[in-house]
Amino acid sequence: MRRGRKRGTSWYGSPVGIFLFVFPAVGVYTALMLYPSLLSLYYSVLEWEGGPISAAPFVGLANFRQMLSDPIVPLALLNNGRRLFLDWAFMLPVALTLAFVLSRLRRGASVYRFLFYIPVILPATTMALLWRFILSGNDYGVLNSLLRMVGRGEWVRPWLSGDGYVQWSTSFPASWQHVGFYMVIFLAALVGIPEEYYEAASIDGASGWQQLLHVTLPNIRGVYVSCMILTLQGALGAFIYPLLMTKGGPMHLSETLISYSLYLLWQKKTWGYGSAVATLSFLLGIIAVALVWRFGRQRESALYR
């Protein structure tokens, strides 16, 4: 067990020693994450439809130009946008509300926190099957049969096959699933606000609402911005619900950028173009994160200057 040498100090902190500690992680990360991601960038400038890669001609940005005239790409982008809209307009506000209520609770907060977090840990593949069962347009679709049961047969809809419905049906479950995650983040931030701030505010005669507006919200702005970045990345990378609920269909209506790239890669075997679509999502992610981060930090530094 004892591998430290007698004069261990001579090794200690030497470049060789440090190299031995850092190398395994950097090596594995390079080989299986960084190198493949660069390969993907390379594939996206090839015209490669299966076959040996050495035979695939270099076509420059032709794949990216092709996206401009591909009618499915804007459809897919719009679905990523729908998911982002649901995250920002529904998920984050609900998560914040729940967290705020839990932070005001005298007892039982940890039980609720446990319950609310359960959807987050459930494998998305099982949740997708479940949602498909709920929203199915067949006779046994849970939502539709529930609507009939309560005498609202006229509200029955083709949730998974109708244009205008399927796009939301494949976006909403992901937003719903992650409420608990963001709630825990907000709860930690809310509990972290010093009690003295509230005491000072109430001495100054601030009402409950005023405290919420002028003490609570400003103090969690940084965390809120971080959560917006996380949801941006989540929305751009979304694919699992469309893939498993509708396979992106019908007629690519519920496709997201990534699910469309999966279709191009594994169904159509257009590996060059498919990689380009995945690369687009990767680049948009980097740009969006940089923008929100910059914008958020600027606001914050202006606030506390």
Next chain:
Amino acid sequence: MTVTRSKAASIRAARRDRWAQRLVQCGLHAGLMAWGALAVYPLVWVLLTSLKYTRELYADPFGLPKHWKWSNYQEAWVYAKMGTYFLNSVLLTVGSLILVLFLASTAAFALARFEFRLKGLVWGYILFGFLIPHSILLVPLAIFTRQIGLYNRLGGLALVYAAVGIPWNVFFLRAFMETIPKELEEAAIMDGAGMWSVFWRVILPLSQPALATMATFHILSAWSEYILALVLTGTTVSRTLPVGISLLEGHFTSNEPGVAAGMAITIVPVVLAFAFLQRYVIKGITAGALKG
């Protein structure tokens, strides 16, 4: 006289306040319970459905099963091969957990406790991984793992899971290791400990809380991971539960209770794991939130 009256009044007012507060708390609890029920109901529904007969499910999708059909589980476990997938998922989760903790903690140790040239570069290089979505790795990895003989092997998939976990794990473990006081390490060096024994006997034991947190997150995500497992495995020998469940319908075209049993086999272990490990999840997210 006036004193006692005002005292009585203030007591009454205080009591009224207390009641109002209690009422508010009751209302809050009612709302929270409703949301809690919504969050847990899918789980309950899967468990109930997994014990029903198919026609009973169609006749009454929400009620309790009248005759508990345990054989759904047998069908899922044996015929749909969920038993094999279950074992694969356990091996993969544990194997990749050991790998990622070893790789990340050694690198985090070097980054947290030493100054060296190119340190900033190595750090930035690792953190860049935060921006790489798994979906752009699929085609290159599918080809690359075939070339180096890791395709359709649990060991290969475990290595990939470890690789994609490295940025986040190194980030978190380094932050924790930096808080460990220097004196402990110096005492060990005085006793003639080398770099490895300082790491293995001093820093690693002291990092236990952070390791537990990272282990919990890794277990929860590795158990659920779908797309890498789908693309990098091809046959039953190395398929995992999330992949198996997505293939279930092929086996059971009109047997939703059988599918539900498969879902229960996938879901129940991860819910149990979460019940035992939830404080580490909360701790991890809290640490992340406070860093902003």
